[in-house]
Amino acid sequence: MKFFVDTADVAEIRSLAELGMVDGVTTNPSLIAKSGRKIAEVIAEICDAVPGPVSAEVTATAFDGMMKEGRYLKAIAPNVAVKVPLTVDGLRACKALTGEGAMVNVTLCFSAAQALLAAKAGATFVSPFVGRLDDIGQDGMELIADIVEIYANYPALTTEVLVASVRHPIHVVQSAKLGADVATVPPAVLRALFHHPLTDKGLAAFLADWAKTGQSIL
Ligand code: G3P
Numbered sequence: 001m002k003f004f005v006d007t008a009d010v011a012e013i014r015s016l017a018e019l020g021m022v023d024g025v026t027t028n029p030s031l032i033a034k035s036g037r038k039i040a041e042v043i044a045e046i047c048d049a050v051p052g053p054v055s056a057e058v059t060a061t062a063f064d065g066m067m068k069e070g071r072y073l074k075a076i077a078p079n080v081a082v083k084v085p086l087t088v089d090g091l092r093a094c095k096a097l098t099g100e101g102a103m104v105n106v107t108l109c110f111s112a113a114q115a116l117l118a119a120k121a122g123a124t125f126v127s128p129f130v131g132r133l134d135d136i137g138q139d140g141m142e143l144i145a146d147i148v149e150i151y152a153n154y155p156a157l158t159t160e161v162l163v164a165s166v167r168h169p170i171h172v173v174q175s176a177k178l179g180a181d182v183a184t185v186p187p188a189v190l191r192a193l194f195h196h197p198l199t200d201k202g203l204a205a206f207l208a209d210w211a212k213t214g215q216s217i218l
Helices: 010-017 029-035 039-049 063-074 088-099 112-120 130-135 140-152 169-178 187-192 197-213
Strands: 002-006 024-026 054-057 080-085 103-109 125-128 160-163 182-185
Touching: 002 010, 002 187, 010 039, 010 187, 024 182, 029 039, 039 054, 039 063, 054 103, 063 080, 063 088, 080 088, 088 103, 088 112, 103 112, 112 125, 112 140, 125 140, 130 140, 130 169, 140 160, 140 169, 169 182, 169 187, 182 187
Parallel strands: 002 024, 002 182, 024 054, 054 080, 080 103, 103 125, 125 160, 160 182
Antiparallel strands: none
16 A cells, blocks of 8 residues: 655655655645645645655636646646546646646545546545544445445556545555555654564563673674
């Protein structure tokens, strides 16, 4: 499973990329706003820092505007994936932009029916938001299971399932168990994946016992 990091914080991206854990980046208008930077500037810097797909979202809601913005974002760097919302105009723009050679990430997906349409529109990625479904008492991972099952029935569909709105490490593990292609993970959750208290405890015990030997390896 590929790990994308869900942030527009370039320092965080660079730090995690050094660990070899970043296969791509996703942003959205809220994450760009949080960065306090111009979208073209921050997306260009992220694309320079990470060779994998970097999602940059249009904010137009009508087809013509989505096409103008999508072409602008795509031109920032070869690894830009244009993000469009899962709406009628968004899927129309998805089909047109992929037809022009762009990578397209169809976002704000909340149903299997929507995911099927995104695949038919030729999306490179579809982003089902598991955390926001959990937030309203629905089962976000059940949606992932449904989408993975449906896509597996049609090998001709090339759209990758990009699990988004990830809230904790269990979402990451469950996504991998279900065979999702990608999970886009906030930096804090990505860092949390490394840690287990028994690892820390066991390492401390090893080092304490080693210290008693009076040896050093070098
Ligand atoms: O960036 C898309 C998605 O990951 C946003 O998640 O945390 O705003 O529900 P969130």
